[in-house]
Amino acid sequence: DIQMTQSPSSLSASVGDRVTITCQASQDITDYLSWYQQKPGKAPNLLIYDASNLERGVPSRFSGSGSGTDFSFTISSLQPEDFATYYCQQYDDLPLTFGGGTKVEIK
Amino acid sequence: QVQLRESGPGLVKPSETLSLTCTVSGVSMISYYWTWIRQPPGKGLEWIGFVSYTGSTRYNPSLKSRVTISADTSKNQFSLNLWPVTAADTAVYYCARSYGISSTSGRGYFDYWGQGSLVAVSS
Helix, strand or coil: CCCEEEECCEEEECCCCCEEEEEEECCCCCCCEEEEEECCCCCCEEEEECCCEECCCCCCCEEEEEECCEEEEEECCCCHHHCCEEEEEECCCCCCEECCCEEEEEC | CCEEEEECCCEECCCCCEEEEEEEECCCCCCCEEEEEEECCCCCCEEEEEEECCCCEEECCCCCCCEEEEEECCCCEEEEEECCCCHHHCEEEEEEEEEECCCCCCCEEEEEECCCEEEEECC
8 A cells, every 4th residue: 555644743823824734655656646625524625636736716825746755735825714634645556545634723 | 516415324333234325416427436435533534445437346455345335327326335344434434526547547536525424333
């Protein structure tokens, strides 16, 4: 199985801050990586696919980059509605696997 | 718009079968793969498996011997059966659409999700 290591597992930030989350794959996954936002009691919501493509309707303050084994996800200016848990997911190989999640909390 | 909705019992006894159905609306099931994902309380996401509109399936090896996923395209539904269950199977179960890297691959990201169905395993 491809292991996805996300860091940090949690962070505290203020509105307006720039926030970056990293995701490392245990083997080369080219750019087959997506990012999701999950709020409490809700299903995850797709933000980024193919490592850097913004899903339709997702604000441009969200971005993703990377290829191979190292990826990052950035919120350029944190908004109140962005406090949530974020997950990466690889789809290079089966079984499909997720990172452990990063909880973004209010400082 | 595309919508998915899970339905099924919220409580299952240990050693019995967990059965859930996902009803898809707003899109035909044809040409896509349809996935089940679960999330134990307070924990991360686990891919369970997917079914194609043709009925082909792939499962997570961690669950493979216990899981069956099937599709009924005439009803625009797909289903999950997990047997036998233990307390470790207590989770929110999500159905989702896989947008595959190609039309013949279930490897992809999940662009539409159901709201989730909490299933508790307890006697």
